Amino acid sequence: MLRACQLTKTFxxxxxxxEVSIDFHPGEVHALMGENGAGKSxxxxxxxGLYQPDAGIIEWRGQSVRFASPNAALSxxxxxxxQELLPIPDLNVAENxxxxxxxxxxxxxxxxxxLHTQARKWLKELNTDLDTSLPMRSLSVAQMQVVEIAKALxxxxxxxLMDEPTAALSDHEVSALFKAITTLRQxxxxxxxxxxxxxxxxxxxxxxxxxxxxxxxxxKAAIEFTPTSxxxxxxxxxxxxxxxxxxxxxxxxxxxxxxxxxAPAYRNISFTLRRGEVLGLAGLMGAGRTExxxxxxxxxxxxxxxxxxxxKPLVLTSPADGLAAGIGMxxxxxxxxxxxxxxxxxxxLTLSALRQYxxxxxxxxxxxxxxxxQATADFAIKASGPTQVINELSGGNQQKVLLARALLATPxxxxxDEPTRGIDIGAKAEIYALIGRLSAQGTAxxxxxxxxxxxxxxxHRILVLRQGEHSAELDPRQTNQEEIxxxxxxx
Amino acid sequence: xxxxxxLHLDRNFLNRYGILIALVxxxxxxxxxxxxxxxxxxxxxxxxQVSINGILAxxxxxxxxxxxxxxxxxxxxxxxGVVCALYAHPGEYPLAVPLSMGLITGALCGLLNGVLVTRxxxxxxxxxxxxxxxxxxxxxxxxxxxxxxxMTPALTNLAGDWGPLPIPVLCFAFVALLAWLFxxxxxxxxxxxxxxxxxxxxRAAGVSVTKVKLFAYGICGLLTGLAGVVLAAxxxxxxxxxxxxxxxxxxxxxVIGGTSLSGGVGSIRGTILGVLLIGIINNGLDxxxxxxxxxxxxxxxxxxxxxxxxxxxxxS
Numbered sequence: 001m002l003r004a005c006q007l008t009k010t011f012x013x014x015x016x017x018x019e020v021s022i023d024f025h026p027g028e029v030h031a032l033m034g035e036n037g038a039g040k041s042x043x044x045x046x047x048x049g050l051y052q053p054d055a056g057i058i059e060w061r062g063q064s065v066r067f068a069s070p071n072a073a074l075s076x077x078x079x080x081x082x083q084e085l086l087p088i089p090d091l092n093v094a095e096n097x098x099x100x101x102x103x104x105x106x107x108x109x110x111x112x113x114x115l116h117t118q119a120r121k122w123l124k125e126l127n128t129d130l131d132t133s134l135p136m137r138s139l140s141v142a143q144m145q146v147v148e149i150a151k152a153l154x155x156x157x158x159x160x161l162m163d164e165p166t167a168a169l170s171d172h173e174v175s176a177l178f179k180a181i182t183t184l185r186q187x188x189x190x191x192x193x194x195x196x197x198x199x200x201x202x203x204x205x206x207x208x209x210x211x212x213x214x215x216x217x218x219x220k221a222a223i224e225f226t227p228t229s230x231x232x233x234x235x236x237x238x239x240x241x242x243x244x245x246x247x248x249x250x251x252x253x254x255x256x257x258x259x260x261x262x263a264p265a266y267r268n269i270s271f272t273l274r275r276g277e278v279l280g281l282a283g284l285m286g287a288g289r290t291e292x293x294x295x296x297x298x299x300x301x302x303x304x305x306x307x308x309x310x311x312k313p314l315v316l317t318s319p320a321d322g323l324a325a326g327i328g329m330x331x332x333x334x335x336x337x338x339x340x341x342x343x344x345x346x347x348x349l350t351l352s353a354l355r356q357y358x359x360x361x362x363x364x365x366x367x368x369x370x371x372x373x374q375a376t377a378d379f380a381i382k383a384s385g386p387t388q389v390i391n392e393l394s395g396g397n398q399q400k401v402l403l404a405r406a407l408l409a410t411p412x413x414x415x416x417d418e419p420t421r422g423i424d425i426g427a428k429a430e431i432y433a434l435i436g437r438l439s440a441q442g443t444a445x446x447x448x449x450x451x452x453x454x455x456x457x458x459x460h461r462i463l464v465l466r467q468g469e470h471s472a473e474l475d476p477r478q479t480n481q482e483e484i485x486x487x488x489x490x491x
Numbered sequence: 492x493x494x495x496x497x498l499h500l501d502r503n504f505l506n507r508y509g510i511l512i513a514l515v516x517x518x519x520x521x522x523x524x525x526x527x528x529x530x531x532x533x534x535x536x537x538x539x540q541v542s543i544n545g546i547l548a549x550x551x552x553x554x555x556x557x558x559x560x561x562x563x564x565x566x567x568x569x570x571x572g573v574v575c576a577l578y579a580h581p582g583e584y585p586l587a588v589p590l591s592m593g594l595i596t597g598a599l600c601g602l603l604n605g606v607l608v609t610r611x612x613x614x615x616x617x618x619x620x621x622x623x624x625x626x627x628x629x630x631x632x633x634x635x636x637x638x639x640x641x642m643t644p645a646l647t648n649l650a651g652d653w654g655p656l657p658i659p660v661l662c663f664a665f666v667a668l669l670a671w672l673f674x675x676x677x678x679x680x681x682x683x684x685x686x687x688x689x690x691x692x693x694r695a696a697g698v699s700v701t702k703v704k705l706f707a708y709g710i711c712g713l714l715t716g717l718a719g720v721v722l723a724a725x726x727x728x729x730x731x732x733x734x735x736x737x738x739x740x741x742x743x744x745x746v747i748g749g750t751s752l753s754g755g756v757g758s759i760r761g762t763i764l765g766v767l768l769i770g771i772i773n774n775g776l777d778x779x780x781x782x783x784x785x786x787x788x789x790x791x792x793x794x795x796x797x798x799x800x801x802x803x804x805x806x807s
Binding site: 297299318319320322329331333336337339341343347351352354355358361362363365405409 | 677681684685689694695696697755756
């Protein structure tokens with residue numbers, strides 16, 4: 001039905017997609033797999049009319065087409081659900097869903113009753129029962145995604161492109177989304193889908209295309225792959241050991257948290273963190289994990305409770321306080337509170353520790369450049385040079401810049417909030433190895449992750465939060481995913 | 492592949508040098524079509540004319556870089572000029588007093604803007620719109636609604652020349668040089684770009700957003716005070732109605748120079764070129780005998796056109 005023929009795209013002299021040809025069929029879920037920077041998003045954006053191919057053609061129902069804009073593609077029945085959702089937060093669900101195609105009465109006024117009836121009808125198609133009068137901003141990310149999919153359905157889309165729809169979802173939200181995707185398949189819609197999560201692909205995809213470095217490696221039925229063979233195709237080598245063994249032995253207590261409270265996000269959280277220890281913080285979305293660690297860095301101060309570093313109480317009212325005390329953090333929202341998109345790699349990298357590369361108030365540019373080159377090599381950051389704008393880097397490389405930024409300040413305690421979200425498996429492995437090295441050198445690491453295999457494999461101890469409360473402390477060697485989830489699920 | 496690379500270079504080249512090329516082309520055309528453009532006296536005159544807008548534009552670049560805006564420039568120019576003139580009657584105070592009173596007035600207005608934006612959490616557009624009205628009112632109150640005349644020659648001489656060079660032009664050049672060094676080489680300058688580029692991320696990286704913004708509005712105010720003093724010296728009075736719509740010319744120059752209104756991107760180099768471009772266009776139209784009504788229309792078109800070209804380039 002939809003066919004990419006020899007599609008090629010170049011950005012700033014860098015070839016991101018070379019002569020890729022794939023067919024997409026109705027009623028089929030087609031997964032695009034590959035590391036970040038492999039060209040999956042670029043391919044999707046060309047199919048959706050966001051980018052124009054430099055060479056090659058898109059065939060739609062047997063005819064060569066050229067979509068000048070996402071709207072042109074949409075009017076032909078090709079819709080895209082973006083990685084970053086773009087709803088209008090203050091309009092309600094029905095208004096967002098039927099934006100630009102509102103039912104009107106004879107006077108040209110919007111027929112509100114009909115608007116909600118239609119919106120409910122489309123949501124029913126996806127087996128969702130959502131109050132259509134709720135403002136969009138009150139929905140969870142998963143609910144917004146369902147609305148976006150319903151939006152595509154309402155526009156009679158025959159092809160729905162989804163760029164990492166599950167990246168920000170917790171496990172039970174993912175299953176709701178999968179139900180919706182299954183419904184789409186039954187309706188004969190062609191679903192094109194990217195993800196970094198292995199288990200999802202095998203639950204969902206009918207066919208899989210693997211991209212590597214802008215080239216198509218292969219397209220095969222999903223049952224012809226195994227997780228190992230899929231990874232091997234993606235990275236071009238066998239990844240026998242993704243998780244390094246935990247080798248370090250925890251030392252004395254570095255950080256002690258007592259009765260930390262910030263209603264309503266979390267209450268009475270107490271724990272300790274030792275030198276060279278990796279402590280995992282598990283829980284569902286909304287359990288208060290991010291809020292707790294943000295308080296330890298000064299990003300969102302707590303209401304009450306004490307935080308002690310080497311026994312001395314800390315007052316943390318801003319991240320500057322956290323950094324001064326020797327605490328570093330990578331926030332979960334790389335785009336929102338991590339990178340400065342328009343700044344260069346070098347300027348992003350040295351932002352937190354800039355004082356170290358200054359004489360008085362003046363930046364020592366040669367020292368800054370030297371440390372950038374050092375860090376680029378140490379962290380294997382793929383960039384054309386220190387002056388490249390960070391926004392042009394892949395997610396994994398952006399994350400490595402942010403890690404390097406935090407580590408330039410040589411923190412004693414490093415907080416990592418979802419450090420591997422939305423990045424490719426190669427970069428993930430590098431970050432896992434880095435966590436191992438840091439703890440071996442004595443850094444105390446606090447790891448927040450929604451990916452339970454990460455928590456289970458990388459940590460010395462696991463703390464589970466449930467609805468803002470401490471629900472369990474587990475030993476990763478004697479527990480499993482089911483037990484963690486049991487402690488994490490609301491009762 | 493090769494063709495794509497060349498194209499990319501061209502685009503970069505246009506991005507970097509687009510205004511400069513326009514400036515040189517315009518100057519070339521004017522030199523050929525008029526007898527008077529390329530004369531020392533006319534060029535000095537252009538430089539003198541742009542210096543006040545230049546000082547304002549450099550100041551407001553700081554604010555625009557943080558993603559804010561300052562609409563109170565024109566009114567604060569008038570207020571600082573009036574305050575300066577009030578202390579500048581012959582034989583009353585030494586020269587330093589009216590000078591510093593003018594500068595302090597501007598800086599205080601700027602800092603108040605900054606406090607309201609950061610601590611008050613009010614949108615910069617609203618805060619500075621309020622300041623625009625308030626400063627104008629204060630200028631009228633302090634002056635009693637009449638121009639404050641009778642200024643000491645020591646002060647009005649500041650609009651004159653130092654050797655062959657007009658002092659206002661030297662002020663602009665000095666201010667621009669300091670600002671250029673500051674934004675490029677100082678830690679706080681870097682932080683300004685960070686805050687404008689992504690405020691949340693800058694805070695999370697340990698940058699004090701409040702301090703950076705206070706500084707930006709404060710510097711903008713201080714330079715506005717300087718512009719007010721220079722203007723008072725030039726027109727030899729403290730005029731409460733002076734400086735109407737000066738903020739628009741200053742912001743236009745900064746935006747033509749490639750600074751993004753959403754913050755985080757821009758340079759002093761671009762601002763200077765923007766100021767010169769506007770100045771030369773004004774001068775050229777004057778020399779060609781175009782009426783000031785048409786001049787306004789043409790200037791408006793150029794502002795929109797320049798930004799449109801800039802957006803088109805950065806999008807593609």
